Amino acid sequence: MENAAETLVKVFYAVVAFGILIFFHELGHFLMAKLMGVKVLTFALGFATKLLKVKVGETEYAVCAVPLGGYVKMLGEDYEDEIPPEDLPRAFSSQSVWRRFLIVFAGPAFNLLLAVGVVSSLHLGEVPFIPPRVQEVLEGSPAAEAGLKQGDEILEVDGRPIKRFQDLREKIIESDGADLQLSVLREGSRLKLVVTPRLKMELSPYGDEIRLWQIGIVPVGEIRFERFGPLEALAQGFQWTWEKSWFTVKTLGRLLTGRESIKNIGSPLLIGAEAAKQAEHGLASYFSFIAFVSVILAVMNLLPIPVLDGSHLLFFLVEAVTGRPMSKKFLGAAQYVGIAILVCIMAWALYRDLDRFYWKAKQAEKPAISEEAPQAPAQDTRP
Structure with missing residues (x-):
């Protein structure tokens, strides 16, 4: 049972991440x-009651409960706002469609840039990694069936070079069971092998069923180091962000097509708990997690669901093509539909998280099972 101080530390890490x-x-x-040149009225972190606020120039900066x-409140953001004539050129609604598009798109774009910056920073200097060299091939595994052997080093997956075992693991996870073309170095010779990952279902610490694609190998315990300069680190940041963005898009596709269970959806409660958990493994893990969630938020915000940035971008594109903005009546109705959709998603995610934490709490209450062999009953010595 954790004490109050440990709980406060976890809450701190969760709040900082958000x-x-x-x-x-x-x-x-x-x-x-x-x-x-748009007039910004408010820059706020959080919602509801403003706990702290200060006005600098024309903008109020606030931290809410x-x-x-x-949110960023701009003059003329709501088309029903009354705008003084002298401020009309600086109203959001007075801007061209492409200027409005860029303002809205900048939110998700900065989430992606955050991911690029974090991952690039983590790659600066010497970075340790485990090479994709095989220490053990599990009997009866896809790797054994494909012909992989102890000592093999995997150089390429589907024609793309890899250097780290983590790269191989990610390719396997993202394969969704499709064949992987491997280029393998064995005793100085290069071989071509084909391996088909096998699905294994496991339980997460919260009781969720996790789909894991595996090929059945154990990596060597060797640690290597690779030095990255600023440009190389930046390239790693962009590549990682692109790969995670595409992975998120594919995951959303699996959710929509039923190939991924909606039971795996989580609310901010789960994100906060996982952020605190990653912080226990060190700041690198913590900020890597923040970068990954930042990518997810960027992709999610680009979905064309009313209220989210993606819907505004879609409406701007329609306006650019048709030459006229969407009607206020349509925008108002879309707003209500979007809110209803998001409330339903959030309610389901919150229910799932409460169920997860309840399951985890029940598991913690179970008595530990001793691994000692049971004692033989005492011999009856009665006459």
Whole structure:
């Protein structure tokens, strides 16, 4: 049972993670609006009651009670706003469709840039890694069936070079069971092998069923180091962010087509708990997790669900093609539909998280099973 201090530390790490994610998203909207000359009325982290606020120039900066979002309020953002004639050129609604598009798109873009920056920073200097060399091939595994042997080093997967065992693991996970073409170095010779990952279902610490694609190998315990300069580190950041973005898109596709269970959806509660858990493994793991969630938020915000940035971008594109904005009546109705969709998703995610934490708590209450052999009953010595 954790004490109050441990709980506070976990809450701290969770709140900081949300703060970073929200801040960068809203910062994108804010900076692009300023760049376009739009008057920004409020820059807020969180929702509901403003706990702290200060006005600098024409903008009020605030920290609100509920740290699960944020907003940038611009003049003329709501088409029903009354705008003084002298401020009309600086109203959001007065901007061209492409300028409005850029202001809205900047939010998700900054989430992606956050991921690039974090991952690039983690790659600066000497980075340790485990090479994709095989220590053991499990009997009866896909790797054994494909002909992999102890000592083999995997150089390429589907024609793409890999250097780390983690790269191989990610390729296997993302394969979704499709054949993988391997280029293998064995005793100085290169071989071509084909391996088909096998699905294994496991339980997460929260009781969720996790789909794991595996080929059945154990890597060597060797640690190698690779040095990255600033440009190489930046390239790694962009590559990682692109791969995680595409992985998120594919995961959403599996959810929509039923190939991924909607039971795996989580709310901010799960994100906060996982952020605190990653912090226990060190700052590198913590910020890597923040980078991954930042990518997910960027992709999610680009979905064309009313209220999210993606719907605004879609409406702007329609306006650019048709030459006229969407009607206020349509936008109002879409707003209500979007809110209803998001409330349903959040309610389901919250229910799933409460169920997860209840399951985990029940598991913790179970008595530990001793691994000692049971004692033989005492011999009856009665006459």
